[in-house]
Amino acid sequence: MRYSSCRFRAVQLSVAVGVAVAASTAGAVDLLSRAMQNEAAYIPSQCYTNTIDINGGIHNPCYSCHQPSDAPNYSNDDDLQLAYDFAAYAETNRWTNLFVDRTSQVAAISDEAIRAYTAIDNYRNADGRLILAEHLRDVPPEWDYDGDGTWDGFIPDCWFNFDQEGFDRDPDGTDTGWRAFGYYPFLGTFWPTNGSTDDVLIRLPEGLRQDTSGAYDRDIYKLNLAIVEALIKREDVPIEPTDETALGVDLDKDGTFGIATVVHYDWAPLEGRTMSYVGRGKTLLENGELHLAAGLYPEGTAFLHSVRYVGTDAAGDAVLTPRMKELRYGKKLRWVSYSSLDNIVRADENEKWAFPDRLRTLAGDAEHGMGNGQGWVYQGFIEDADGQLRPQSYEETAFCIGCHGILGGTTDTTFAFPRKLGTEHPQRGWFHWTQHSLRGIPEPLDADGKYEYTRYLRENGAGDEFRANSEIRSRFFNIDGSLRAASVEALHQDLAVLLYPSPSRALTLNKAYRTIVEEQSYIYGRDATVRPPLNVHWFVPTGEPTGIQTALDNDH
Helix, strand or coil: CCCCHHHHHHHHHHHHHHHHHHHHCCCCCCCCCCCCCCCCCCCCHHHHECCECCCCCECCCHHHCCCCCCCCCCCCCHHHHCECCCCHHHHECCCHHHHCCCHHHHHCCCHHHHHHHHCCCCCECCCCCEHHHHHHHCCCHHHCCCCCCCCCCCCCCCCCCECCCCEEECCCCCEEEEEECCECCCCCCCCHHHCCEEEEEEECCHHHHECCCCCECHHHHHHHHHHHHHHHHCCCEEEEEEEHHHHCCCCCCCCCCCEEEEECCCCEHHHCECCCCCCHHHHHHHCCCCCCECCECCCCCEEEEEEEEEEECCCCCEEEEEEEEEEEEEEECCCCCHHHHHHHHHHHHHHHHHCCCCCCCCCEECCCEEECCCCEEEEEEEECCCCCEEECCHHHHHHHHCCCCCCCCCECCECCHHHECCCCCHHHHCCCCCCCCCCCCCCCECCCCCEHHHHHHHHHCCCCCCCCCHHHHHHHECCCCCECHHHHHHHHHCCHHHHCCCHHHHHHHHHHHHHHHHHCCHHHCCCCCCCCCCCECCECCCCCECCCCCCCCCCC
């Protein structure tokens, strides 16, 4: 590190003050304020990883997010693998929970207590009603940002009651539009072994769930989901045998209306090759009321993402707990074309060049969510000190925008759906993680035919950004840092070998996160750490080289 010892001591003092503030403000969360303790809260804590170890070894977890992108993602931010590029304000790491030793706090929580806590459902009450939704319909004044007596943001309407096709149904058995899907967890932080389990659900706009008369039609909806999947993945998607004549759409692109068994991806409008939705969506598309393009979701698409503690089943495998840590929501409110997305990125780059120390302006509030400048709004709910879900504050929501904004590793600012499991998996990939687990799912291959997770382990030399997961280190690495061949071979056949923590580790991480909940100190970090990880910068000058010499491309 090239900064002076005096500056280092100043940063130490700043961090210590931040930790003290976190402890002293437990529970005092102002949802009506847009003031921020950390004005760069959109920069994730993982971006402060020290990529050079004490022996001079180089580790690259950065490529998973920062990489050459495919249009219409024009970010191409793989240069961030090579050097830290922060505004002056963000050179100081304000995720001060990373530097808190929680050993004594964790030791004070018994295994029985944390099991009992995580087993309580804080989304549905004993009568099966949606707790948060009822609170929002009778919104407390301290949650009502605009003071109009009505909650104008997202009101949860998913019952987490899934059938054998992954569709969520309300108590009357009616489809809510939400559909769960299995996916390959994103590299690093989102692996259960690093502290959380989660799920993701998608819901397309109403017009894509309807037949030509405007009535709900599940079969039409399934086809439109397959069409969107083909456009997002840019590949063919198998479907159940479907009569194209009745739909008026050549799904398999064979030039005739017959029985299709695949949605063929073939979208090159400048060459006269296009695709279409079916049902009412076809009419809306033709009328210009709905849009279609490769790499983009139609406007009105929404995602729901619950983040939970790590439970353990009788076999010792990780499972979702009833208790949620967070409920995250994103919706695409407006269509943004390829050219507009390109202009957005170019404008961002120009501003960084002209005003390198200017921080990002974030539009939104706790009630309405926060826009990412690319057509999407993101909103979240998180545990209060008593474990009930409450809206995130403005600053807590800013935490979401760094990953769901201008970033090379996303598709239309999302992560999970491009990683959806294919039709060769249970329920054709449409299931909730309470129906099928990661156990037995083979490791995915990159576009270049290399094992994706194995590559991450090799390039990073660890199973998390901070290289703090000692369990993965002991399972997968030899003393000299090389990968264990037997462990890697087992991973090729079964993701759970890598992604699932031991029951004891799961309990420990649950306890560590519980202390953050009690403090309500999310603005200082949400990473479930017991002891401060060693490989984290307290301060890093902008332009500081990471030591990585060649940027990698995470093709998947």
